[in-house]
Amino acid sequence: MRALLRWVRADLRAHRGQAALMVLVTAVIAVSLILANALLRDAANPWQRIFLQSRGAHVWIHVRSGADTAPLTRLDGVTGVAGPYSTASADLVRGAEKVSLELRAAGPQLPSVARPLVRSGRWLDPARSDGIVLESSLARAMRADVGGTVTVRARDGATRTMRVLGVADSADQGSYPDWTPGLGWVLPTALDRVEPDPAHIQQAIGLRLRDPGSADFTAQQAVTTLGSGQVTQVTTWQQVRSAMGQDNRLLGLLLGVFGLVALVAAALATAGAAGGRVLAQVRDIAMLKTVGFTPAQVVRLFLYEHTALALAGMALGAGAASLFGPLLPGALGEAMGVWQAEPARAGALAATGAGVVLSIALATALPAWRAGRIPAAPTVRADRPASGISRLARLALLLKLPPALALGSRAAFHRPLRAGLTVARLAIPIMMITVALGSWATLDGFQDHPRQLGLAASLTARPSGIDDAAARRLLTEQPAVAAAYPGAEIPALVPGETTTITLRALGTADHPYPFALAAGHLIRDEDEAVAGQGALNLMHAKVGEWVRVTAGGTPHILHIVGRDIEPDHNGEMLSVDLGALAGPGGTPKAQYYALVLRPGANPTAVRTDLLAASHGRLDVRPVANPAAQLGLVRVVVVGLVGVLTLIGLAELVTATASGLRDHVRDLGVLRAMGLTPRQVTAIIVTSTALLTTAAVLAGTGLGVLLSNRLINMEGQASGVGAGIARMPAPETLLMAGAVAVAVAACVSVVPATRATRARITAALSANRT
Structure with missing residues (x-):
């Protein structure tokens, strides 16, 4: 055991930079997973903690005055x-x-x-x-x-x-x-x-x-007992819990997905680094076998080394999360503060640490097994004849590119299997960086193009102490107001009468509201409606179906002709024409007006002008933009991009070292043929840059597809609905790819320069095993 530890210590000293990078990457991944765990638990904990302490009710029912609620106390359960x-x-x-x-x-x-x-x-x-x-x-x-x-x-x-x-x-x-x-x-x-x-x-x-899972059934029993005409609103504990933790859940899922993918990428990078060390240390391992080390001891040697690095990274990450986590701004700091006070914190931390360390250890298992199979007296293999040149190298020759570029393109894919593995390991962080850029672009879409995401109106105006005609006249006379749509909102019982959604009447037949539709078409008749994804989920309905809802004791049979992107009320909105709520007294009075402003108009200035013109008799408020509540997502995205960049750098260091080891004799031959050290360096840099370019193309393409799918899935699960994802601008993707290739080239310059400084005789005498 003492000999094993001494060898591990010597190996770590020889590769200090690479070991430090692995520890840092593992620590950052651990922090991401710990924060994700805290946020996901806190997404439910505010409601759950309050519910348990207050002995909360699982179903809340609002009924008209005078209704006899005594029978509800006798319902089963x-x-x-x-x-x-x-x-x-x-x-x-x-x-x-x-x-x-x-x-x-x-x-x-x-x-x-x-x-x-x-x-x-x-x-x-x-x-x-x-x-x-x-x-x-x-x-x-x-x-x-x-x-x-x-x-x-x-x-x-x-x-x-x-x-x-x-x-x-x-x-x-x-x-x-x-x-x-x-x-x-x-x-x-x-x-x-x-x-x-x-x-x-x-x-x-x-x-x-008694059984929280029977909330929907009990709500239906209650409505049946009282009569749907007496019930105005039904709310279940699932709706309240979902509404309380929506923002934290989004951050938690984002951190969790990126953390897990980063862990996989780090494990693959560790496997590549360990495999590279095995190939580079064949003679040292054979010497260990000669002095009496068994294959099992050699396997344990590599497992101990990389497991120790993983443990050090996990300890560093856990310590950083515990010390600095509560100091983070916004929901992150609050969630960490609550999470640290929970009794289950130790178990969650231990499970996270075990998962991280086990992943790194499993990734090291295959290279360690290969090290154990190395014989005590390895044979020196003669150089195999060149297996031909790749199509890329042929193209470089046809274009009469400089020798350094042509030879670099050949070196990049000289070993197709190893090149493919390198490209795959580099493509994973690039793919997730593209997903992060897609999340950023979606937030920019909410801010820059709110109309496309269901926020056509910038302000709402509610008459207060002023008649409807005067309010309408004030709004239409405001030059910055392009349109004022009358609206009203009332709760409505969904089919099955288990819960309520918001029935929103907005716009008129002559002046329809411009909903942002992801499917179907706009409202054309009074019996047509468009629904948010949350409403469709609650009603178990799809676009094209007819539904029956009860609002204010009056049943309405509506044809769902479209699904709109609905950021309000978790998407639990069913929107109709204002005339659809018309009763015996005619069209109902508007509760508010949704104001669509002219391009370039400042909502704050328009609000000030309306308040002054109405002498305070109009309650004018800005429409809340979800992007304002998700500003912390941008900070998280920046941090995740940094994590993935570190993983990519670790893989680039491994790829460059492997390339130099594979072509050490080639470099000596090239220098003997007359190539300058600068040209030899260009060959190595070109090889690394081409591998990175292939990874950028593959990772960016997969990232664009994955980004749209993940963001739309989150939109659908949150009730807003699919169709909110925005692809990063082509120039952004091009710039990100160019930066990745440039960084790869810069990373490979230093080791390449060192290799070219070696004496020609030393390079020519090197043997590949």
């Missing part, structure tokens, strides 16, 4: 009930900000089921009848602190000033603004003062189930 609570719709106003709010009446005692978790301040107090407790994400968005005041505006325009008593977490609904309206709790007397009209009061009841 129901183990607890929250409510029923009286609720009313209002607006929360603080300064210039105004958001939609659901006021929920609650008592001074916290309930046993779906108990809000007060994080700061205190719960409702009968001594403060004007008090309100805000859900934490809503409080953060409105910058409402405990002890401050907010204004609550009822549907009739009357306002009430309320004191913020506390801020609480809740698993009843997703985080604001991804989930609207926001949630606030008040005393029943306060709710009666804000909304005195009983016709505008609803009830919310939560059901806690």
Whole structure:
């Protein structure tokens, strides 16, 4: 064992740069996988942690005032009930900000089921009848602190000033603004003062189930028991969990996919490096056999060496993630902070480390086995005659290129199998870099071309204290507004009545809204609709089918004629013409107007002009762009490109060393024939550059195909829908390929220059084994 360790130490000293690079690559891969694990766990943990602590309800049902909810407590599988609570719709106003709010009446005692978790301040107090407790994400968005005041505006325009008593977490609904309206709790007397009209009061009841997997079935039973005309909204725990962790899940999947692919690429690079060392050290290994080393000991020697490098890299990566992970900005730092406090952290860290080390060890197994088969007295093989020249070399000769380029093209593919393996190992990181560039291009598409991704409107305007005709006139008179589309949104029960989606009426028959369609066609008749991918998933429907939804107690039979790219509400939107909601009283009143601006118009300036022109009677807000919430993805993409670049560099070092070893005698012959050291260096650089060029072509082509597929799959899984992927610009791909080839050439210059400085007699006396 002592002899093994001494040999390993000597080998590592002889290849310090390569060993350090392998440790660094392994460490960075370990950090990526640890961050991915933390993000994926945190994607579900915010909801799961709050749900467990609050004994949350698995199904929430909103019903009309006066409906008898007592039968719901007797449904099979129901183990607890929250409510029923009286609720009313209002607006929360603080300064210039105004958001939609659901006021929920609650008592001074916290309930046993779906108990809000007060994080700061205190719960409702009968001594403060004007008090309100805000859900934490809503409080953060409105910058409402405990002890401050907010204004609550009822549907009739009357306002009430309320004191913020506390801020609480809740698993009843997703985080604001991804989930609207926001949630606030008040005393029943306060709710009666804000909304005195009983016709505008609803009830919310939560059901806690013995089997969480039966949430859809229980929701259907509840709707059947109460009657679909009494139910206005149904929400299950799966919808809330998905909405809470969407952004973190995307980052986690991105890091996880790249980390795993990078691990495979690193394992292949390690296998190539180990194989190169075996070939370069045949005489040393034979000497070890001569002094008594067994084949098993030689195999263990290489396994110990590379496993030690993997362990060092894993330890370095785990330490860096633990120390600096919580300091990272945004979701990454928050997820790492939460993950480190979990009891399961040690097990996840051990599993990640075991996977990384085992992958590196398995990659080293084949080269180590080949080393064990080397005899104690290896025979010196005579140089084999040249196997002919490749087509590329023939082309170089036909074009009468300089001798260095012609000979370099021959050297690149002189050994087809080894060249193919080198190209494959280099193509993997290039492929994933192309995928990263595709992710970047997709984010740029969201920002630069929002209309193509379902964001035709830049602003929304809601009349407040102004009649509809006056609001429409103000909007149409604004020169920067190209079109104002009236819209309304109401919850609708999906077929099967297990949950609700948002039924959005937007545009009119004479003035249809320009939805961004990925399939089908736009709305032409009042019974036609376009749906987001999330809505299609919930309804188990496809484009071309007819569906029946119930909105406001009224059934609607709609023909889905298209699928639009829908970034709002996780894609759970079914869009129709405003006339489709027409009842006996005619076309419903618009709740808001979606404003499409003229090219070049500044949304901020238009918003300011509209607020001034309406004297504050129009609530004008910018349309949220998902790209604004995914800015951290760009940072992650840059980091992943750096990781993949390191892996590529490690493989380039191995490829250059192998090329020099294969052609050491050739270099001596070429110098003896009169080629200058500069020309010999050009041969080696050309060989490496050609291998890299082949890898760039293969990796870029596969990366473009994989990028579109992965991004569209993520879009489909998130509810936005496929069709959002954008291919990197051709000039970007060309520049990335040129940089890769240039870096490969630069990496090979140093060892090539050293090789050409060797004496001709030493090169000619070298034997290949």
